[in-house]
Amino acid sequence: MSQAIPAIRVNALHKHFQATQALNGVSLEVEQGAFFGLLGPNGAGKTTLISILAGLTRASSGTASIMGHDVVRDYRQARRALGVVPQELVYDPFFNVRETLRLQSGFFGLRHNDGWIDEIMHHLDLTPHADKNTQSLSGGMKRRLLVAQALVHKPPVIVLDEPTAGVDVDLRRSLWAFISRLNREGHTILLTTHYLEEAEALCGRIAMLKAGRVVALDATKNLLKLTNEHCAQFRLDAESVPALWQTRVVHGEDGNWRFNFSEYADLEALLADLRGAGVRVLEMRLQEPDLEDVFTDIMKRT
Helix, strand or coil, rough: CCCCCCEEEEEEEEEEEEEEEEEEEHHHHHCCCCCCEEECCCCCCCHHHHHHHCCCCCEEEEEEEEECECCCCCCCHHCCCEEEEECCCCCCCEEEEEHHHHHHHHHHCCCHHHHHHHHHHHHEEEHCCCEEEEHHCCCCHHHHHHHHHHHCCCCEHHHHHHCCCCHHHHHHHHHHHHHHHHHHCCCCEECCCCHHHHHHHHCCEEEEECCEEEEEEEEEEHCCCCCCCEEEEEEEEECCCHHHHCCCEEEEECCCCEEEECCCHHHHHHHHHHCCCCCCEEEEEEEEECHHHHHHHHHHHH
């Protein structure tokens, strides 16, 4: 039985912008039907990688393919297989929402696509705005329209580059419900986001970039095991903690104290010293490591 072609394959990808090396030997594969996260700080190379996949930028060296189609040699098929939601709000001010989506369909040679356009607009709550000029839409609605444009030709691979940046909670919920449904139906999703709780909840595998290199690549559940850091949050009846702990216990702006620890023996020692100093713990909440903790730890170590 032959192995399925990866939805996305990147091999030894380098990209230079004059003296800046945006990508430095990036290699990764995303299986068909996966929900894959691409994380990294600003300037890590995420958008450059997406631009190469979309054919907007040429790599200095290395190869990239979408559904087995090389993005340079077989660019027509590669672009037909890909839908990209960019970070920037890019729209044509001369058309309304429905006209914009019909025009986008035409770019891919699709006729009589109104049924799918109606479905997309329904799920993204764009139907009430179908006849509005795009220039009159709010920022959140313009971002919904970008998502709709990326989906209008039913691409098997969907790239979401910070799709929920600066949008309201309702859009996030409706967007993720729709995207999760598409993923269940077989679409491959590549997500970049600074909301790490989104990546932790949605992505089965995650790659982390730093300075143009892949510094971590694994299943999300495995990445969460990379740190043994725990956190305890306290509300105390005192304004300070014993001197021994003042460098390790942080007083937050919310009035709670935060203590990061690796061994529960450290927590026991802190509680004993608080009792010995006559400080009462009014409330305590333990937090297990999350993806933000892992991400921060990996970025520091690398």
